[in-house]
Amino acid sequence: MNTEFLSFALPYLDSAEINEVVASLKSGWITTGPKCRQFEEKFAAYVGAKHAVAVNSATAGLHLALDAAGLKRGEVALTVPITFTATAEVVRYFDADIDLIEVANPCATMNPASLRKYLVDKCEMKDGACYRRADGKRVRAVLPVHFAGLVCDMDPINELAAQYNLAVIEDAAHSFPASYKGRQVGRLSPLTVFSFYATKTITTGEGGMIVTDDDEMAERMRIMRLHGISKDAWKRYTAEGSWYYEVIEPGFKYNLTDIAASMGLHQLDKAEWMRDVRQKYAEMYTAAFKDVAELQTPCHGNPDSLHAWHLYTLRIRPEKLTISRADLIERLKDAGIGTSVHFIPLHLHPYYRDRYGYRRGDFPVSEDLYDREISLPIYPKMTESDVQRVIDTVLDLVKKHRK
Numbered sequence: 001m002n003t004e005f006l007s008f009a010l011p012y013l014d015s016a017e018i019n020e021v022v023a024s025l026k027s028g029w030i031t032t033g034p035k036c037r038q039f040e041e042k043f044a045a046y047v048g049a050k051h052a053v054a055v056n057s058a059t060a061g062l063h064l065a066l067d068a069a070g071l072k073r074g075e076v077a078l079t080v081p082i083t084f085t086a087t088a089e090v091v092r093y094f095d096a097d098i099d100l101i102e103v104a105n106p107c108a109t110m111n112p113a114s115l116r117k118y119l120v121d122k123c124e125m126k127d128g129a130c131y132r133r134a135d136g137k138r139v140r141a142v143l144p145v146h147f148a149g150l151v152c153d154m155d156p157i158n159e160l161a162a163q164y165n166l167a168v169i170e171d172a173a174h175s176f177p178a179s180y181k182g183r184q185v186g187r188l189s190p191l192t193v194f195s196f197y198a199t200k201t202i203t204t205g206e207g208g209m210i211v212t213d214d215d216e217m218a219e220r221m222r223i224m225r226l227h228g229i230s231k232d233a234w235k236r237y238t239a240e241g242s243w244y245y246e247v248i249e250p251g252f253k254y255n256l257t258d259i260a261a262s263m264g265l266h267q268l269d270k271a272e273w274m275r276d277v278r279q280k281y282a283e284m285y286t287a288a289f290k291d292v293a294e295l296q297t298p299c300h301g302n303p304d305s306l307h308a309w310h311l312y313t314l315r316i317r318p319e320k321l322t323i324s325r326a327d328l329i330e331r332l333k334d335a336g337i338g339t340s341v342h343f344i345p346l347h348l349h350p351y352y353r354d355r356y357g358y359r360r361g362d363f364p365v366s367e368d369l370y371d372r373e374i375s376l377p378i379y380p381k382m383t384e385s386d387v388q389r390v391i392d393t394v395l396d397l398v399k400k401h402r403k
Contacts, residue, residue, distance in 0.1 A: 002389060008338035009199040012274060012380040020262035032255040039261035042268055047186030049211035051218035054261060055225055058173045058195035058208035059086040060254035063093055064224055065191040065210055068217040069167035071096055071140050076132060079143040081345035081366040082108045087143055087171050088346050100347055105365045107299035110144045112156035119164050130164040141167040146175035149308030150301050154180050154188045176201050177271050179306040186211045201274065201310050202267035204260035225254040277380040278309035281387045285312055285376060288391040294320040294398050311342055315372040323401040329374060335393045340375045
């Protein structure tokens with residue numbers, strides 16, 4: 001049996017990316033420049049959006065999107081407990097508050113019924129804006145998170161957002177390419193943010209993209225991503241540029257480099273193929289695990305929607321096993337198989353727990369899904385024999401430790 005360690009996630013890169021990066025290095029243009037603009041245009045065309053704004057991380061993208069949406073100090077934004085901290089921490093950059101909305105069981109995406117209950121029970125409308133009854137703070141935005149590659153149920157979320165005048169900013173860090181009811185992610189709401197981190201479905205090492213059809217928001221995000229400098233600041237180093245520029249507002253250092261964009265251009269060409277490979281592996285996992293009483297397979301989504309399969313989130317049923325989730329992860333590691341857990345719910349982390357007074361029991365669905373979750377390797381660099389090795393190892397451990 002193969003005992004070589006199988007990493008939890010590895011990028012799929014070949015000579016196309018390598019050659020493009022080398023060409024960028026040889027060109028002398030290694031920071032934001034023409035290839036970044038080319039990547040933006042190609043990405044916008046891919047998702048069918050009017051604008052794509054490249055940034056150095058999805059965290060930066062969420063920050064800029066919230067700024068463009070008008071989030072202010074002392075206001076409130078909504079997201080879910082099951083997400084990476086970036087979704088919530090960017091809200092705190094504004095000295096705004098984050099309120100959490102329970103996820104749907106078992107898919108771990110924002111539950112529209114929970115969002116409705118929050119808005120009905122805790123908020124009131126005044127002069128066309130939504131305010132928390134408890135303290136009069138304005139609720140400005142909602143950030144649904146497309147978890148593991150599965151798209152949130154966006155129609156009811158968008159309807160509630162329109163009813164309560166909330167900006168919708170989709171955290172699509174896990175979901176490229178993906179679709180909802182035949183519509184591409186990036187076309188579902190005014191602002192969508194993607195991630196190109198090293199483990200994501202396409203990668204530029206570090207990087208992200210914001211897409212929108214709104215001209216004004218796109219313009220502000222482009223300005224704010226590079227120190228608040230006036231339009232096309234990078235062109236000042238080209239033949240058609242000028243040394244003169246103006247700082248319109250204190251901005252940030254969030255620009256993507258041409259080196260990173262060079263990778264993105266070719267990752268984008270592979271996106272559909274890589275998604276198809278991940279789906280094939282997800283189907284292999286599900287076929288092997290779906291009838292095992294000790295295991296729960298993840299949501300595959302509706303037939304008219306497309307899952308990106310960034311993660312394969314297997315869940316155990318601990319009441320049927322004599323081994324804990326933590327011990328199972330260690331046994332898999334001993335067998336040479338890397339795994340992870342997605343995610344420790346935000347309200348259980350010390351910062352959010354202490355600041356907002358959260359405690360275990362506040363979001364029971366999120367807690368239960370987290371307590372039982374193991375993310376298995378799923379990426380195009382794997383082979384079918386790698387997938388089968390994971391399957392055989394999991395099934396063997398379950399057999400040895402079932403009650």
